[in-house]
Amino acid sequence: MIEVKLHDIGEGITEGEITHFHVSPGDVVKIDQPLVEVQTDKVTAELPSPVAGTVKEIKASEGEVVTVGTTIILIEKEGSVPTQDKMPEEPLQEKQEKPVPAAQPERSMSAVQSMTRLTRRVLAAPYTRKIARENNVDIEQINGSGPAGRVTEEDVYQFINGGQEQVEKKQEGSSETPVSITKAAVETKEIPFKGRRKQIAQKMTQSLYTIPHVSHFDEVDLTNLLDLKKSLKTADPDGSKGMNVSLAAFFVKALQLALRDYPIFNAKLDEENEVIRLEGEVNMGIATDADDGLIVPVVKNVEQKSISTINSEMKELINKAKTNKLKPSEMKGGTFTISNVGPLGSTGATPIINHPEVGLMAFHKTKKMPVVINDEIVIRSIMNVSMTFDHRVADGATAVAFTNRFMHYIENPAAMTLELI
Amino acid sequence: MSTAVKTQKLTMVQAITDAMATMMREHDNVLVLGEDVGRNGGVFRATDGLQAEFGEKRVIDTPLAESGIIGTSIGLAMNGFRPIAEMQFFGFIYPAFNQIMTHASRIRSRTLGHFTVPMVIRAPFGAGVRAPEIHSDSVEALFTHMPGIKVVVPSNAYDAKGLLIASIEDSDPVLFLEPMRCYRSHKLEVPEEKYTVEIGKGARLQEGEDITLIAWGAMVDVVKKAAKEIEQAEGITCDVLDLRTLYPLDRDLISESVQKTGRGVIVHEAPGTGGVGNDVVSLINDTSFLHLRSPIKRVTGHDTPVPMFAIEDHYLPDAERVKQAIVDTVRF
Numbered sequence: 001m002i003e004v005k006l007h008d009i010g011e012g013i014t015e016g017e018i019t020h021f022h023v024s025p026g027d028v029v030k031i032d033q034p035l036v037e038v039q040t041d042k043v044t045a046e047l048p049s050p051v052a053g054t055v056k057e058i059k060a061s062e063g064e065v066v067t068v069g070t071t072i073i074l075i076e077k078e079g080s081v082p083t084q085d086k087m088p089e090e091p092l093q094e095k096q097e098k099p100v101p102a103a104q105p106e107r108s109m110s111a112v113q114s115m116t117r118l119t120r121r122v123l124a125a126p127y128t129r130k131i132a133r134e135n136n137v138d139i140e141q142i143n144g145s146g147p148a149g150r151v152t153e154e155d156v157y158q159f160i161n162g163g164q165e166q167v168e169k170k171q172e173g174s175s176e177t178p179v180s181i182t183k184a185a186v187e188t189k190e191i192p193f194k195g196r197r198k199q200i201a202q203k204m205t206q207s208l209y210t211i212p213h214v215s216h217f218d219e220v221d222l223t224n225l226l227d228l229k230k231s232l233k234t235a236d237p238d239g240s241k242g243m244n245v246s247l248a249a250f251f252v253k254a255l256q257l258a259l260r261d262y263p264i265f266n267a268k269l270d271e272e273n274e275v276i277r278l279e280g281e282v283n284m285g286i287a288t289d290a291d292d293g294l295i296v297p298v299v300k301n302v303e304q305k306s307i308s309t310i311n312s313e314m315k316e317l318i319n320k321a322k323t324n325k326l327k328p329s330e331m332k333g334g335t336f337t338i339s340n341v342g343p344l345g346s347t348g349a350t351p352i353i354n355h356p357e358v359g360l361m362a363f364h365k366t367k368k369m370p371v372v373i374n375d376e377i378v379i380r381s382i383m384n385v386s387m388t389f390d391h392r393v394a395d396g397a398t399a400v401a402f403t404n405r406f407m408h409y410i411e412n413p414a415a416m417t418l419e420l421i
Numbered sequence: 422m423s424t425a426v427k428t429q430k431l432t433m434v435q436a437i438t439d440a441m442a443t444m445m446r447e448h449d450n451v452l453v454l455g456e457d458v459g460r461n462g463g464v465f466r467a468t469d470g471l472q473a474e475f476g477e478k479r480v481i482d483t484p485l486a487e488s489g490i491i492g493t494s495i496g497l498a499m500n501g502f503r504p505i506a507e508m509q510f511f512g513f514i515y516p517a518f519n520q521i522m523t524h525a526s527r528i529r530s531r532t533l534g535h536f537t538v539p540m541v542i543r544a545p546f547g548a549g550v551r552a553p554e555i556h557s558d559s560v561e562a563l564f565t566h567m568p569g570i571k572v573v574v575p576s577n578a579y580d581a582k583g584l585l586i587a588s589i590e591d592s593d594p595v596l597f598l599e600p601m602r603c604y605r606s607h608k609l610e611v612p613e614e615k616y617t618v619e620i621g622k623g624a625r626l627q628e629g630e631d632i633t634l635i636a637w638g639a640m641v642d643v644v645k646k647a648a649k650e651i652e653q654a655e656g657i658t659c660d661v662l663d664l665r666t667l668y669p670l671d672r673d674l675i676s677e678s679v680q681k682t683g684r685g686v687i688v689h690e691a692p693g694t695g696g697v698g699n700d701v702v703s704l705i706n707d708t709s710f711l712h713l714r715s716p717i718k719r720v721t722g723h724d725t726p727v728p729m730f731a732i733e734d735h736y737l738p739d740a741e742r743v744k745q746a747i748v749d750t751v752r753f
Contacts (some may be wrong), residue, residue: 125753127683130711153714 002051004035004073006066013328015067016040018060023073027055035073038066040328044199052078123150131156196292207355212391215350216399220407222366222381225250228413242308248286248340249311250416251363254409256282256302257419259336262402264394265359266335276393285334285354286314288321289344295321296354298334306420342366342383351388358393361406362386428610433603436578436611437467437543440585441505443615445475451589452497454481454490455507455543464509465545465604487517491542495524498540503589511546511598512555518563525594526569537592541585547639547690548722548737549602551730557601558727559638559691564596565668565700571595571620572667576641578609580665583618591620600638623671625678629658631751632684635675635701637664640688640738647743654744657751667697675701676708683714684753686746688738693721715753718746 006016016038023035034046035055057074060066122139124132128151132139135156142159144151193201229245236243259266263278270277282303285296297317302310320326337354339362351362364384371380385407389399409416431439445451453468453475459482462469472480483490487508494504508514514521521542529537548557564572573588573595575581581599588595626641627648636644641663648659660678664671679685685705687698698719705717720738728736 125714126711127714 001056002053002075002077003071004047004050004075005071006038006047006068008068013040013068015065015328016045017065018062018072019044020062021058022046023055023058025055025057029053029055029075039199039202044202047072049075051075054078123148124152125150128153128156135160196295200293203355204352207352211353211355213350213353213388214391214396214399215386215388216396216403217348217384217386218400218403218407219382220385221371221411222247222383225410225413226366226381242312245308245311246314248338248363249307249314250410250413251338251340251361251406252284252299252302252310252314253307253420254406254416255284255336255338255361257409257416258402258405260303261405262398264398265389265402267358267393268335268356269358269390269393279335281335283333283335284310285337285357286318287337287339287354287360288318290322290324292324295326295331296334296337297321297326297330298332300333304421336360338363347384349386351386353388353390357390359387359389359399359402361388361403427613429613430608431578431582431611432605432608433575433578433581433599434465434467434605436582436609437585437599438469438471439611439613440582440589441468441471442474443582444503444586444589445471445479447615448503449479450501451503451505452479452481453505453507454483454494456483456485456490456509458482458507463507465599465601467543467545467599468507487513487515488520491517491520491525494540494542495520495528495538498538498594499528499536503539503541505541505543505589508542508544510552510556510558511544511560512558514542514544514560517542521564521570521594521596522567526567529569529593538594539589539592541588541591541595541597543585543597543599545601545604546598547600547602548727548733549639549690551733552601554726554729557733559689559722561596561598561667562691562695562697565697569593571669572598573620573665574598574600574638574667575618575665576600576603576636576638576663577607578611580618580624580663582611583616584620584665586615587617587620590617595620598638602639603642606642618665621666621669621671623662623664623666623674625660625674626663627659627661629660629682631657631659631682632686632747633660633662633675633678633682634686634688634743634747635662635664635698636688637667637697638690640690643738643740644688644743647740647747650740651744651747655748655751657747659747664701670700670704672704672708675704679705679709679717680712683712684750685717686720686743686750687717688720688743688746690722690737692724693719694724696721715750718750720746 018036019039020037021035022037023029029035029049029052031050031052032048035049036047038045038047053075055073056076058072059074060070060072066072123144123146124139129139131153132142137156137159139151139156142151142155145155146152225247229247232243232245259282264276266282267276267278281301284299284302286299287294287296297320299310299313299317305313317326317330320330334354334357336357337360339351339360341349342363342365346364348364349362351360353360362385364386366381366383368379369382370377371382385403387399387403441453453471455463457464458468459472459477459480468480490506494506497504508517525538525540547559550557561572561574564570571591571593573584575584585597588597626645629648634644634648644661648661651657651659660682662674662678687701689696689698691697698721702717702719705713720742722736722738725736727733
């Protein structure tokens with residue numbers, strides 16, 4: 001009996017949520033056939049079957065969070081003799097009709113196919129291979145014109161001199177009349193849709209399909225905050241006292257204060273139990289653009305932290321996210337999410353909520369703009385914000401009020417200090 | 422400034438006689454022994470005149486007992502003599518095989534180098550002279566597989582003299598195989614004085630670009646003919662190698678040539694299975710694999726005893742078979 005356990009499918013993953021079983025007890029499985037889909041903080045992965053055999057027992061349920069090392073499925077290996085007490089009491093003929101033997105040719109077929117795929121044998125004499133190697137040419141890319149499709153020395157030289165033409169012919173792999181289109185026009189590239197990308201897709205789809213999203217936009221005047229930031233920096237020109245604080249740290253603090261007043265946006269909807277659960281602590285998710293795609297580290301308990309602590313923790317988390325060093329615990333437990341796209345240059349967006357949270361705010365580019373204040377046109381630094389919320393949980397008026405409260409703190413940083421612990 | 426070397430035109434068998442006479446004149450401890458080698462001058466006249474010149478004590482007629490000839494030679498060699506034992510035909514060597522295998526080839530290692538066996542076993546060999554059964558065998562591979570013994574095969578008069586002298590001077594046993602077909606097939610200018618051709622070194626008889634032809638003994642002439650004809654007919658130029666020594670093989674010459682041409686055909690008259698050609702293929706594999714443009718081909722005798730003379734020519738590789746192999750290899 002083979003035990004299929006949850007293994008560490010990512011870097012330091014300790015647990016995963018079983019999202020879907022592809023098999024049921026009694027199913028005959030082939031080697032490498034996907035058995036179960038597990039979602040971790042980083043990826044959604046399919047655990048393949050290590051052996052060919054029959055699924056005997058499923059030891060976990062969908063939705064269950066299991067730790068690494070937990071046995072999820074028991075598989076009886078093909079060809080192994082079942083223990084006496086479990087021997088089925090069916091007549092022999094019926095037993096022969098069981099799907100196990102029928103699966104054998106299929107298995108060997110797929111083994112052969114995968115072998116062919118993995119090791120495409122190019123016919124070529126050693127000397128031909130030598131020429132290809134010396135010219136840094138992948139001999140598998142060359143179309144052989146020799147007997148039985150053998151790659152000849154001439155083919156290699158033609159490939160080296162003739163550029164990509166050969167590749168196309170090879171990859172098309174058909175004897176049809178070649179279409180005279182330039183290579184650039186016909187080339188198709190494939191990016192595997194799996195890992196982080198697939199997980200992002202699933203989360204976004206889940207969020208957008210279950211949450212009725214509403215976004216509204218506003219403009220916030222950053223002039224005072226920028227002045228404050230500048231004066232802090234002037235007081236600490238070399239940054240040794242940690243007073244060079246990013247705007248985002250102020251945004252996080254201001255949001256936390258606003259969330260204290262409008263806790264409905266720091267909540268989770270538990271449909272099953274028909275309850276909206278207002279979270280006590282504010283754990284701020286920071287949407288971060290890493291090489292592999294969007295990832296959201298979480299600054300925990302911002303209600304207990306100073307702006308400068310938030311600033312340094314945020315910097316550290318973002319750095320970890322970009323270098324793929326985040327621990328799963330550093331991506332969990334978010335209650336509200338911000339997306340600071342301003343530095344990248346956007347002026348508006350309709351962000352998707354980080355399910356199962358209720359709200360998300362995006363900060364856009366800050367521009368100096370003529371603004372009318374006290375019937376005078378003055379130049380102020382204006383930033384657009386986009387606020388998206390779950391309309392099942394809250395309504396537009398509350399969302400606008402929440403956004404206004406946030407803007408109040410940003411536009412009057414002095415007022416913010418009064419609220420600080 | 423060049424010194425004039427006095428030469429004489431000799432057949433290969435005359436060159437062999439000359440080599441023995443030269444060494445016997447120079448060294449009193451060089452002896453010749455075998456069946457009919459004395460008064461009769463040997464079955465192929467290779468020892469003709471030697472008994473007259475050096476006497477019965479140095480050119481000894483032995484009983485018809487190959488094992489005894491070799492056993493005696495081993496004892497003589499271990500005690501300061503340099504015996505040259507003649508097998509009337511290579512195919513008669515089997516009774517002596519045990520002496521060669523168990524004693525001659527291993528006394529050096531058995532005595533940790535205290536004793537060596539500086540003897541030469543001469544044996545006419547090969548088919549193509551219409552000899553009866555057993556007389557035409559080409560079983561050189563039996564001896565290249567035997568550590569401790571060198572196997573030398575000249576293909577012409579000049580090499581025969583130089584190689585035989587080198588063999589007599591060698592401190593280990595040397596099996597000196599004389600292709601019967603070459604005994605009198607041509608004459609060459611051979612220096613009258615003593616000279617040696619180094620054991621373990623092959624010869625490049627012809628330079629070419631497209632393919633390396635490797636042969637020894639009587640097959641060298643076959644290969645040379647094929648090379649000439651294929652160049653005229655197809656414009657394929659051949660590097661022609663005469664190995665001259667089958668153990669040890671001339672690793673450098675073979676690799677250098679095959680690496681230049683990227684192709685090779687090995688020709689020998691012995692049966693293909695277990696033949697020395699296989700060792701040459703292995704050597705090429707080891708040294709020159711990435712240079713190969715096509716598989717190395719072998720043209721060999723068949724896996725049968727050499728047949729009776731009526732169909733002997735069907736057994737032996739000829740220029741036509743060699744040319745076909747060249748074409749197959751070059752056009753691979």
